[in-house]
Amino acid sequence: MNLSGKYWFLILLLLTVSCVDNLLVISQTVNPGSALVIALTASLACWAWLIKCIKNDQQQITACLRNPDLKRPDFQRKNFYGKVFAEAIRKMEDSDSELTSTNQVKTMLKARVNSLLKKEALVESVLDNLETGVLIFDAKHELEFTNQAASAFLLTGTDQDYASCDSSLSLGKPVVEKTVIPALAKLLAKTIERKEATFRRRTEFEFTSNGVSTQYRAVATNLSDENQVSLGTVVVVENIGEETDEKTQHAEFVSSVAHELKTPMSGIKAYIEMLLDGDCEPEEAAELYGFINDQIDRLTRLVNSMLNLARIESGVVEIKRHDHELNDILKTASDVISPTATEKEIKFTTELSDMYLPVHVDKDMLGQAIINLLSNAVKYTPHGHEVRLRSRMEDTSAVIEVRDTGMGIPENSLPHIFDRFYRVPENNRSAAGTGLGLALVHFIVTNVHNGSISVQSRVNEGTCFTVTIPLGHNEQKRKKQLIPPVNA
Amino acid sequence: MNHLIYICDDDSHIVRAISMKLRKAGFDVECFPDGFACWEKSQEQAPHMIITDLQMPRMNGLELCEKIRQLETTRLIPITLLTGKGFEFDHDEYMQTLKITNVMVKPFSPKKLLTQVQESLNLTNDVIG
Numbered sequence: 241m242n243l244s245g246k247y248w249f250l251i252l253l254l255l256t257v258s259c260v261d262n263l264l265v266i267s268q269t270v271n272p273g274s275a276l277v278i279a280l281t282a283s284l285a286c287w288a289w290l291i292k293c294i295k296n297d298q299q300q301i302t303a304c305l306r307n308p309d310l311k312r313p314d315f316q317r318k319n320f321y322g323k324v325f326a327e328a329i330r331k332m333e334d335s336d337s338e339l340t341s342t343n344q345v346k347t348m349l350k351a352r353v354n355s356l357l358k359k360e361a362l363v364e365s366v367l368d369n370l371e372t373g374v375l376i377f378d379a380k381h382e383l384e385f386t387n388q389a390a391s392a393f394l395l396t397g398t399d400q401d402y403a404s405c406d407s408s409l410s411l412g413k414p415v416v417e418k419t420v421i422p423a424l425a426k427l428l429a430k431t432i433e434r435k436e437a438t439f440r441r442r443t444e445f446e447f448t449s450n451g452v453s454t455q456y457r458a459v460a461t462n463l464s465d466e467n468q469v470s471l472g473t474v475v476v477v478e479n480i481g482e483e484t485d486e487k488t489q490h491a492e493f494v495s496s497v498a499h500e501l502k503t504p505m506s507g508i509k510a511y512i513e514m515l516l517d518g519d520c521e522p523e524e525a526a527e528l529y530g531f532i533n534d535q536i537d538r539l540t541r542l543v544n545s546m547l548n549l550a551r552i553e554s555g556v557v558e559i560k561r562h563d564h565e566l567n568d569i570l571k572t573a574s575d576v577i578s579p580t581a582t583e584k585e586i587k588f589t590t591e592l593s594d595m596y597l598p599v600h601v602d603k604d605m606l607g608q609a610i611i612n613l614l615s616n617a618v619k620y621t622p623h624g625h626e627v628r629l630r631s632r633m634e635d636t637s638a639v640i641e642v643r644d645t646g647m648g649i650p651e652n653s654l655p656h657i658f659d660r661f662y663r664v665p666e667n668n669r670s671a672a673g674t675g676l677g678l679a680l681v682h683f684i685v686t687n688v689h690n691g692s693i694s695v696q697s698r699v700n701e702g703t704c705f706t707v708t709i710p711l712g713h714n715e716q717k718r719k720k721q722l723i724p725p726v727n728a
Numbered sequence: 729m730n731h732l733i734y735i736c737d738d739d740s741h742i743v744r745a746i747s748m749k750l751r752k753a754g755f756d757v758e759c760f761p762d763g764f765a766c767w768e769k770s771q772e773q774a775p776h777m778i779i780t781d782l783q784m785p786r787m788n789g790l791e792l793c794e795k796i797r798q799l800e801t802t803r804l805i806p807i808t809l810l811t812g813k814g815f816e817f818d819h820d821e822y823m824q825t826l827k828i829t830n831v832m833v834k835p836f837s838p839k840k841l842l843t844q845v846q847e848s849l850n851l852t853n854d855v856i857g
Binding site for chain 2: 495498499501502503504505506507508509510511513514517519520524531534535665666
């Protein structure tokens with residue numbers, strides 16, 4: 241029963257009691273004093289009942305509030321405060337669900353911020369570990385970020401002062417000018433000013449950092465969002481020193497190849513033209529045919545050597561390293577050279593080590609390297625002189641020595657003798673050569689076999705090439721690794 | 729008196745072919761294996777013309793030209809430069825700075841070289857004369 245119902249019931253009850261009371265007084269059944277007592281008693285009883293009802297309702301609500309679950313109560317109709325209480329609970333439930341969703345959003349945001357921070361740290365660490373310099377400028381051309389590699393291109397305090405007072409560009413892009421080195425500032429200024437024309441610009445410049453001067457390539461790109469609103473500019477600076485060196489080396493190589501190929505071709509062309517024009521006597525013509533033949537042989541040798549070197553260097557030729565005894569390879573090489581030496585009346589001796597020299601090598605390649613060294617020795621040693629091939633063991637290496645008593649190499653030529661196409665000028669006319677033989681030997685010994693090669697020479701006294709190859713068979717090494725050490 | 733021409737190349741076959749051609753055309757020819765030898769001889773006796781290779785040991789063709797242009801006796805003589813290099817060699821620049829008369833790219837025709845030698849000597853004689 242609700243609040244108003246209880247009031248009406250109480251008023252009706254009191255009216256009924258007063259009516260009954262009046263009737264009793266009128267009918268003189270009871271005297272007025274008794275009637276008053278009855279009326280007072282009845283109204284007191286009614287008030288007591290009402291107060292009790294309210295107290296019950298209060299207790300019910302208190303119990304409800306003490307309930308930790310705070311469920312929506314089902315006593316709206318019976319309880320005095322039911323409606324108000326239910327409304328309050330509904331409001332509380334609403335705000336509670338709002339709070340829950342706010343907390344959820346807060347947690348989600350926290351997680352998102354954490355993951356973004358982690359990502360940012362990761363990206364920063366990746367950028368810092370790059371060898372490429374990265375500089376990011378915001379839409380106001382202020383430096384937003386640089387990685388470590390780019391720090392060299394930033395201006396320090398004194399440079400900034402200098403840049404600010406001595407620059408024609410500083411009026412247009414003062415911020416950029418004061419921040420980075422002039423080459424980059426110029427690139428940035430152009431990229432920013434002419435963003436309508438192209439969103440990306442590049443430049444190559446030379447820059448000295450820590451006393452080392454290197455070539456760099458910088459690419460500046462304007463950044464914008466999907467609505468074409470400018471976000472800033474990123475500059476990526478790459479060290480292209482090696483690339484430039486490689487290009488230079490390649491150009492030098494091509495130039496050398498051209499020179500080496502064109503020289504015999506020039507001879508052939510000149511001789512043939514003279515023969516065609518009938519410029520020479522029959523004896524001279526026979527001589528010219530001989531020269532042409534020689535030049536063609538020279539071209540063939542040159543092309544073969546170049547191809548061999550290129551194939552080995554580029555890895556087209558498969559390197560087949562197996563276990564061998566070094567002296568066997570040296571014997572085979574000496575057998576190849578021996579007839580040429582005998583023909584030229586050169587005393588060719590081999591002094592091979594009595595010890596077993598185990599090596600893990602490509603037999604054919606190392607053999608070719610030794611043949612090249614021996615053939616050079618025979619070529620540049622005059623008649624009646626001596627060429628000697630020796631082998632010995634030294635610590636963990638096998639040492640091969642090719643010594644001659646020939647014309648020797650001048651001191652200023654020694655640093656260059658392993659360069660491609662280098663020929664000792666003083667000895668150039670003594671024998672035909674391509675200038676590639678020693679380059680091939682050097683590559684085979686050092687790159688293919690992890691060995692080393694050195695040369696000692698004195699003009700007119702002779703030359704000694706010393707090759708060292710690491711000792712040991714691969715199979716033994718493997719066995720050693722497999723057998724565990726036995727404890728005594 | 730015949731014109732004296734110095735030929736300078738480290739390749740004996742080229743030297744032989746040019747000298748044969750020029751001798752048959754009536755020139756006096758002297759051959760050198762490198763720039764240095766040619767320069768030494770030029771100080772003693774100035775030639776009427778020099779034909780030199782570009783890449784040579786000891787002293788290359790350009791160094792030789794520079795030295796030759798510094799010598800009073802050879803300051804104005806015609807020089808023909810033989811080269812195996814193509815685009816990478818800036819002909820015009822050296823032809824201007826070192827006053828090189830002709831540049832011939834290898835492989836070249838001895839006949840054309842002879843024509844150029846004859847033209848250069850006549851032209852230079854006219855100018856000097």
